Amino acid sequence: MEFKYVKQLKDVTKRDFLLVGGKAANLGEMLQADLPVPGGFVVLTNAYKRFVEANKLEAEINRLIEVAKTDDFQATNVASEKVKEAFEKGEIPADVQAEVEAIYSNIGNPEVAIRSSATAEDLPGISFAGQYNTYLNVRGKEQVYLYLKKCWASLWNTRAVSYRIKQNIGNDGLAHGVAVQKLISADRSGILFTANPVNGRRDQILINSSWGLGEAVVGGDVTPDQWVVDKETCNVIEETIAEKKVMTVKREHGIELVDIPEKRQKQSSLKDSEVQELCKLAIAAEKYFQEPQDIEWAYMGGTLYLVQTRPITSLFPVPEQRADRRGLRIYINANLYSQAMKEPFTPMGGYVIKSMLEGLVNRYGRKNYKGDRLWWYKNVGGRIYVDMTEILATEKGVNKLKNNPSDKDPVTTKALLQVLARNEQQVKDSAQGFSTLGKLNWRVMKLLASSMRRFFHGVVSPQKARIKAVNTGEQIIQQLKTESKKLKSMEEKLRFIESKSTDLFVEGFGIVLYVAVSSTYIDKAKKIMEKYLGDTKNLYDVEKSVPYSVTTEMGMELLEIAKKLDRQKKRATTDEFEVERFLDKYGHRASIELDVGAVTWKEEPQYVLDLINSYIDSKTYNRGIENFVKGKVEAEAAIQNIKKRLIDKGYNKKAKEVEKMLVNFREMFGIREQSKFFVRQFLTIFKRVLTEVGEELVSQGRLKQASDIFYVTVEDIRSDKDLKLLVYANKEEYQREFNRNAPKVLTSTGESVFAPIEESDGNSLSGVAVSPGVYEGKVRVLHHPEEGHKVEKGEILVTIGTNPSWTPLFLKLGALIMETGGPISHGSVVAREYGVPAVAGVANAATVLKDGQLVRVNGETGRVDIL
Known part of the structure; x- marks a missing residue:
């Protein structure tokens, strides 16, 4: 008998995926590999389509899909039950029935297991485990027909439909195979x-x-x-x-x-x-x-x-092992460690960062170096991981980590040291030694000299250093814009991106050197106060409402826009002059700051509009503005209070010294945000140049749309290949990684450490105290700043980590809890400025804590109590 709707499992291979579904394709491959798999057959996806068509079920299925898109679980459940009922009442067409009966008879009419095998199943990165139905111990052809229909219906059960929507997998054109195996x-x-x-x-x-x-x-x-x-x-x-x-x-x-x-x-x-x-x-x-x-x-x-x-x-993916770096390797997630960036880079975003690093080590490394200068760099799952093995293999390196844990993310340091403790001998055996920049050379000496000159600007004249930092950044941006507009050919534009990437770091981040000395002043003042006063009372009030911060100014402008629009009984739209002006000034910013492929606020302003409208709805704009002014007054009063206490104790000289330090701190510290502001402008210029290249590739038929260029690399572009299939694959991969949490520490064996091992009493979480104050309130868990409109006034924001694009939300917060970060990470500094109690480095906080949960945040002990 010629079979059209069924096929023996032993004859199935992965090439039959669309005809048999994921599960049956895997079973067929297992039989091809001579693995001990029970035999049987598969009812093909065309039998499902024949059944749906014969019973006119398409309209019911389409209704379910439309309901599911509304995110109404109850309505989806009702619609799903109707589809299930329709499937079970349906009649299997006679030609399909005849083939199922014949092939079932051929294998001896045994007891069988009937397993769903969908074309939307076992896809790369998406398992669908448990989404569809399996039935065991099915006997006789009538029972086989019954459970065959039940399996087909399970393609449309509530959990499967919701799962596909969440994973951005279309519900159109799906089909269901069914594997029938001997039990x-x-x-x-x-x-x-x-x-x-x-x-x-x-x-x-x-x-x-x-x-x-x-x-x-x-x-x-x-x-x-x-x-x-x-x-x-x-x-x-x-x-x-x-x-x-x-x-x-x-x-x-x-x-x-x-x-x-x-x-x-x-x-x-x-x-x-x-x-x-x-x-x-x-x-x-x-x-x-x-x-x-x-x-x-x-x-x-x-x-x-x-x-x-x-x-x-x-x-999580395993870093590719290098032939010259064998054995156990240990890596840290630099995205999280230094930038609190949980998202992956787009392929082009990762390429730009790698070009920046390559340019840096080539520009300042020793000449005639034969090895790969970037052996320590890995792009894993779109994140940058740094190989720490050589550092961990030395007593000096380990002691430095133990005695001076990073202020940016001490939790990662703790996790790193725990991994080392479990694998100390293996790490020592794996170490190869390293040399990237090598010994000091004239190029490094020249860079250091330039850096020291900038540094001493701040020591000698804080006000001039602040102005110099801003002017230098603006000159660099203007020069880059001028150069970029002169580019003609595609190759010129690609070389521009590669050659200027290093300047992104040296110049973009270099301007912060003008005010770098300010970051030492709080610690110095703390030591003096502890020694001469015995406490640090009022010291951290000095960090409130720091002036000259471009990010704080941005937040204030948003509040003023909300205030003005609310008085006029208006909503924020891109047609409003104030909103347009704001986007002209800040529209180059993006939620993912360091990725050239990230969508900017100018391109998609909805985040900004939602923020302004949320301020209008909650009427928090006056409170935000008043708090900033109040914080400024309190900071200036705190300086005078500390000075007076030292004078009262007879330490006049120390009083003047501390006052000068704290005044200079406030003069310069806000400028630290300027570097990111300029770096993002750098990347926006790169983005415009790359978009022009994308438009040319569209005209050549190599890309579908210009924005697809951010899902390939410069090397891909130079290959002269059609890039459309590569873009499709890279977009899928990016979306998978975007939805995945990346480990803080990763090893070459694949061991993934998301948090250090912590002791807990079950009712509290511990982290790092980063902004003083105690606050009780309700939890609001967010994963992206675009969700900020969900935050109600006074709620406690719980998230992985923050960057400047989160800052406007801080004006509404009662407290802040972050999984990553330390005392000098972005969220911590802003929280202190705004007087928001905050705790960082709370392992799995965004998973353990739930919306609406009542918690107490103690920003002085680093403890979060679940009430």
């Missing part, structure tokens, strides 16, 4: 992962096992036994035998969850030899599929079967 009446079953999904390690296998069929393990009804196994030797590293209270067993029809006899509850469900056998099969499966696998397995009468596999999608 394995398992006495033991479970799941194994060919890489450890808990810690990300690719050199470990994780095995879960329990009694009976696998449904109890997969469904989370039982706590399974667990083994962590070394992948190279198959030796057990860790074994946990659980108390297994229930198991899934086969009944005459279907399955049932029953109690496990007491004497077997604490018995190991696997022998040592079986753990070894599972390990070897796991390695074989991973080798065949060439990526880590999530495998369901079953033992029946001493014989092992693998019943399905899918890629593990939750693993």
Whole structure:
């Protein structure tokens, strides 16, 4: 008989994906690899389409999709139930039925497992685990028909539809295959992962096992036994035998969850030899599929079967290993560590940063260096990771980290040292030594001399240094604009991006050197006060409402716009003169500050409009303006109070010294925000030049739209290839990484550390105290500043980390909790300026804390109490 709607699993390969769905394609590949997989057949996706068409179900499905887009869970659930009912009432066309009956008869009409196999399943980076239905112990053709329809209907269950919308996967044109496998009446079953999904390690296998069929393990009804196994030797590293209270067993029809006899509850469900056998099969499966696998397995009468596999999608990528840097390597996430940037770079954004670094080490490194100067740089999942192995292998490097943890992100330092403690000898064995810039040369000496001149400007004349910093930045930007407008050919424009990238760092960040001395003044004043007064009372009030900060000024302008528009009974729109003027001045800014591919506020002003309108709605503009003025008065009063206390104690000379330091601090410190302001202008000029290149590539037919240029690199452009498919793949990859949290510390084995191990009493979280004050209020968890309109006045913002684009939100906050950052990270400094109590470095805060939860933030002890 010629089959049109069914196919034997043994004849299926990954090339049949659209015809059979993800699960069946994987099962077919497993059989191709001679892995012990139960045989069976697949009902093809065209049978699903034939059924939908014959029963006129398209209209009901379309109604469900439209309802689901509204994000109304209850309505989606009702619509989904109607679709399910329509599927189960539908008639399977006679030609489809005949083929299913024939192929089922060919395999002996056995008891079978019926598994959904969708074309929207097991996609790269998206597992769909548990979204669709599986039915065990199905007997006879009538039952097969019934559960076939139930599987088809599960394509449209509420969780699957919602999941696809969340993952930006279209609901149009989907089709469902169904795998029908001979049932394995398992006495033991479970799941194994060919890489450890808990810690990300690719050199470990994780095995879960329990009694009976696998449904109890997969469904989370039982706590399974667990083994962590070394992948190279198959030796057990860790074994946990659980108390297994229930198991899934086969009944005459279907399955049932029953109690496990007491004497077997604490018995190991696997022998040592079986753990070894599972390990070897796991390695074989991973080798065949060439990526880590999530495998369901079953033992029946001493014989092992693998019943399905899918890629593990939750693993963070592993840094590519260099031939000259073997062994265990340890990396830190520079995006989070130095910039509190949780998002990935676009491909072009990453290329610009790498060009900047290459230019830096080539410009100032020693001549004739033969090695790769950027051996320590890795772009992993769109984030920049820095290889710390050589530093961690030296006593001097470790002591520096222990004794002087970074003020930017001490939590990452703590996690890094914990990873080192577990792997100290391996790190020492892996170290190769390093030389990137080499010994001091005349180019470095010249840079240092220039830097020192800028630094001493601030020491000698704070006011002139502040003005010089701003003027220098503006001159650099103007010069860059002039040069960029003279560029003609595509190659000239690409060389401009590469050659000027280094200036982005040297010039853009270099202007902060004019006022760098100001960052030492608070610490110096603190030491004097502790020594001569015995306390630091009022010192941190000096940081409130610091003048000359472009970011603070930006926030004030937003408040003034809101105030003016509200008086006129207007809403913020791009047609309003004040909004237009604001975007002309600040429109180059973006939520992701250092990525040339980031969308700017000028391009998409909705974030700015939402902020202004939220100030209008909450009437917080007067409070924000008044708080800033009040903070300025309090800061100036604090300086005089500290001075007076020292004079009263008889320390007149110290009183004048501290006063001068604190006055100079306020004169210069606000300028630290100017460098980011200029760097973002730099990148906006780059963006315009690259967009021009993009327009030329569109005219050549190599890109669909000019903005696609940010999803390729300069090297890709020079390849002369059609870039449209590459853009499509890179956009998908970027979206996957954008939705993923990246670890603070990463190793070459794949171990991913998101937070250091902390002790907790269960009702509190601990972090780093970064802005004084105690505040109780309701939590508001945000992941992007564009969500800022959700924040109500007085709420406690909980997020991963902040950059300048978050600043306007601070005016509404009661307190701030961040997963990343330290005392001098952006959010911490702004919080102190605005008098907002804040705690940074709170591990998993954005996951543990929930919207509406009442918490107490203590910005003096670093503690967050859940009330």
